[in-house]
Amino acid sequence: MSKSIRIGNGQGFWGDSIDAPVRLLRGGPIDYITMDYLAEVTMSIMQRQKLKRPDRGYAHDFVAFIDKVLPELVERNVKVIANAGGVNPEACQKALMDVAAKHGLKGVKIATVTGDDILDRLEDFGRQGEKFANMDTGEGLFDKERHILSANVYAPTNGIVEALDQGAQIVVTGRGTDPGLVLGPMIHEFGWDWADWDKLALGTVAGHILECGAQCTGGNFTNWEEVPNMADIGYPIVEVNDRGEVVITKHDSQGGLVTIDTVSEQLLYEMGDPNDYITPDVVVDFTSIQLEDLGNDRVAVKNVKGKPKTDFYKVSISYLNGFKATGQLTVSGPNAYQKAHKCAEILWTRLEAAGYSYDDQLTEYLGVGVCHEGIRHQDDPPEVVLRVGVKDQDKARVDRFGKEIAPLVTSGPPGVTGFAGGRPKAQEIVAYWPALLRKELIDVHVNVTEV
Amino acid sequence: MKRVKLAEIAHARSGDKGDGSNVGLIAYSDRGFEILRDQVTIDRVKAHFAKICHGEVQRFEIPNLKALNFLLGDSLGGGGTESIKTDAQGKTHGMALLEMEVEVPLDFNR
Incomplete structure (x- = not known):
């Protein structure tokens, strides 16, 4: 029998619905829940919190969510991957361990993925000749004195995969790519090769569609009058199997709309050059993607073409x-x-x-x-x-x-x-x-x- | 021929991209996409957003999605986190583009 998994995204940004991930967990079958908390400005806020208190600097909302649902997660073996670690994933991990202990749970594995935070290394890099030229203006970071608040690379997805391979129930990362939260479990489950660019591109596109939560299930959709029951809008789920077939959907029991139109809008969201969508893992050609409406809020994503990854990480x-x-x-x-x-x-x-x-x-x-x-x-x-x-x-x-x-x-x-x-x-x-x-x-x- | 708003033949979404915005414009039909391709040019988009976009307009074709992608440079008053404009992230630029008029055949229906 073919193996198939369901990955849902329950948080599109820090400040998104706090009920969404709970509804994603309880609304139907799910294997993985991903949660995206980080925007550019978020890292600087978290860095300030950490300066004031060394045990802060991560998304507290995430710990509250885990506290609410951890026994259910363990019982149903639902795994959670979140970039809630911000600039202090270790402190977030510690808070989650306390939550697990409070619930009297044993054997739960909680992972951190780090290495993205380079704030303390910036000056060293500068002395070694790294310019950190601004990608928009070309200006060098050290050309004049600046009050720098945070510095993070968009880390590759291999850390998430390794954490899952080691049996983690919850994976807490710092800055990675948003699509990587969804790509990671696919590579873990199906053992995709790190040089299988089309597969990496497929998982990345699925992650891109899911990363803004309800924006692919009828939220922010031009034809909003067509969207059923927006108050109970379902957050997005991707189904993927060992044949590499990918379907975007949502829980049947919830509102919202998944059609070629709603998915297309999200594919183009925050898009630059569609021929080269660059992540640390792969370069995706969005002009290759074919969408097929399977009916009943199910859209298949096919024919995604990837190209080899670049030699650079993007730094924020x-x-x-x-x-x-x-x-x-x-x-x-x-x-x-x-x-x-x-x-x-x-x-x-x-x-x-x-x-x-x-x-x-x-x-x-x-x-x-x-x-x-x-x-x-x-x-x-x-x-x-x-x-x-x-x-x-x-x-x-x-x-x-x-x-x-x-x-x-x-x-x-x-x-x-x-x-x-x-x-x-x-x-x-x-x-x-x-x-x-x-x-x-x-x-x-x-x-x-x-x- | 008749003049209709882009909203009759296409849908759109926009968001921020540095100190500019991106607008994805998607036709409802193949015939509609031909009209987008022919009539929604860089010059027309630049003129349409004359009061909003103060930089370069870039245009990309994504035929597999019946879509065009536009980058509107310098359209956010300094970018997502720095801007003091109401629409600091260009969230409304997609709806604004759908107000543009194009010419379609009399029998055209989406």
Whole structure:
């Protein structure tokens, strides 16, 4: 009999539905649950948490999820792979061991995959001549002084596979690729060769389709009116068998929609050059993919072509780049748009008179046509939300801006309201620096510990 | 021929890509894809997003998905984490592209 497994993704980003992974576990048959918590900015937040407390710096939500479901996971032998480790996978592992002990469970193996965090090695690399040239601008990382917050390579998937091979029930990683969370269990289960580029590409495409959670099961879909029961939207599942056949689906019992249209939209999400989708494991040609609608919320993914992996890892570096603040007021009619204009004019004039200007300043009239500026516009809505913002290297200047919004309610045009939440305060701007690093400089480490 | 919005013949999704956005545009039919290929050119997309996209527009064809992929350079006010714009991640650019008009034969139906 042919072997087939079901891998579901229960978390598209840190802040996604906390019930989604539980519903994925309890909604029907499942063998693996993957969870994606990391975005560029997340790593810098976690690095700050770790600086304050050495036992922090990972996604706490994940530990709460495991606490809720661990006995079920063990009983049904469902494995979980999550990049919840952030910048401190060991601390996350320790917290999970405590959870297992609390439930009185024995023999549960919890793994970490590390080696991606290169923050402490950056200066050494710099001394060895690594430039970390910005992939967008070409500028060298060390060309001027920067307040660097985090630095991680997108690690390859072999660490996840090794952890699963050693019997891990839960695999906690730092920065890897999102599709790798799904590709890993496929390689573990079916023993795909690390040079079988088409297979690696197939698993990577499946991972790409799943990585944003419900975005391939009817979420964010153009024809949203067609999606049944969005409130109970099913998170995505990929079925894969030992013949290398892949089907995207969801639990039958839940809402949502899986069709060629919903899957195609997600295939193109955050896509650059479709001919070369580069991961640490393989280069995928998205112009090769064939989709087939099998009916009943099942779409087959076929004919995926892969090419050999490159010699470099992508590095994600975050650094502090000044401060920002935004605030808003609601301006009612008649003539809401004109009044909002006047409010903005008054605000910027007063700041200028007080001696303040900014590196960047923004004025938006929400309701008039902001998202589709120059494409859709209306001049006379019954109300307008005036949204203003500034960016500057000087925190005090940004804070001063925040004090100039509320006075407009009493010293500007009539019918201005909606000033809630206090004066906007300066927030750090975390900027993102993409670069490349030679692969031979990085080693992936796997630690499997049994409770 | 008649003029219709792209929304009549295609669907779309967008997201951030550095300090720009990407817009995937997918036809509902092979005939629709020919219209996308002929009429949704770099110049037209650049003009459509004149107030939003301040950089280069790149265009890729993905015929197997009946799709085009556009990269709209410098369209996010500094990029996902740095921008103070409401749509800092270009999430709405896909819906915006569907507002563009194209010419289709009178008997055209999706």
